[in-house]
């Protein structure tokens with residue numbers, strides 16, 4: 406490490422989330438950086454997640470009273486001050502020595518909900534002890550139902566208020582950049598909830614969702630829906646919500662950007678259950694666009710990892726504060742004082 410890398414982080418220099426990645430990269434091992442930053446195969450979907458947001462133009466209204474912006478929402482009986490959550494990401498200790506503890510502290514300071522990954526490198530009880538904001542749990546189901554049942558009950562006992570069941574990962578994608586660096590966890594870092602190497606549940610089906618419902622006492626969301634037919638099946642299965650996600654382009658390359666998949670899913674779900682979205686959210690305007698096209702809230706993955714790597718808990722808080730401030734700016738500048746005011750009319754349609 407050179408002296409530049411050892412200088413303390415200066416979060417005041419950060420004006421947006423794009424500034425963060427090079428700052429974080431300079432503090433991360435090559436292996437950790439490649440793990441976080443990379444997608445699957447040729448990374449088309451990674452790029453499309455961003456390009457699709459950039460291609461959407463906004464249609465502002467003026468002379469609207471925006472002196473009292475209100476970003477609050479109610480989700481599964483929980484009151485959120487603003488519609489941005491921390492997406493579940495694995496292995497926080499490879500990003501920062503304090504790992505998930507720093508993430509939980511940073512989330513709490515920003516009053517954000519933190520969705521803990523099944524691949525946490527810190528035990529849930531330790532995270533719960535330092536968390537001052539709401540916790541949810543992301544579940545990778547194993548074929549071992551007794552194990553999965555115990556895990557759900559453990560997460561519930563530690564105060565996790567919802568379960569995000571990841572359904573887009575029967576196997577991991579072709580992660581060529583991870584392969585090139587020979588990604589592996591460094592000695593001394595373990596995943597206490599997934600003691601064995603990832604044994605994906607390739608046999609998971611809709612029948613297992615019925616079983617999950619019988620086991621869980623908290624709302625279940627299915628994470629990784631892109632097809633409106635699957636959104637319909639999710640509603641039929643009686644889950645509480647879905648997360649439109651392509652896993653940040655880390656699994657199946659060349660699936661569409663999530664914001665491109667969203668409108669058809671919104672149409673099919675027709676308000677029956679809340680829809681959340683992640684993938685490429687980097688600007689407050691992205692959050693606004695997702696809400697306009699039918700999302701109730703969004704989740705952010707990579708920028709949180711980079712915030713953690715650069716500035717620990719304070720870095721996580723900073724990422725959330727920047728996005729939240731930008732959302733408020735976008736609302737004020739489009740003339741939308743509340744989330745309910747952010748409807749499709751805020752999207753510019755060139756043929757109208």
Ligand SMILES: Cc1cc2nc3c(=O)[nH]c(=O)nc-3n(C[C@H](O)[C@H](O)[C@H](O)COP(=O)(O)O)c2cc1C
Pocket residue numbers: 440441442454492493494495522523524543571628650651652653655683684685686704705706707708710
């Ligand atoms: C480094 C990293 C690790 C991830 N680990 C998990 C995980 O353990 N479980 C999961 O369901 N999704 C995981 N994801 C996917 C995220 O939950 C989320 O879908 C995605 O990161 C959102 O896109 P964004 O990173 O562009 O914001 C991971 C993503 C990244 C970048």
Ligand SMILES: CCCCC(=O)C(=O)O
Pocket residue numbers: 495524574603652655
């Ligand atoms: C083996 C860990 C999988 C975590 C994950 O979902 C990801 O890296 O995208």
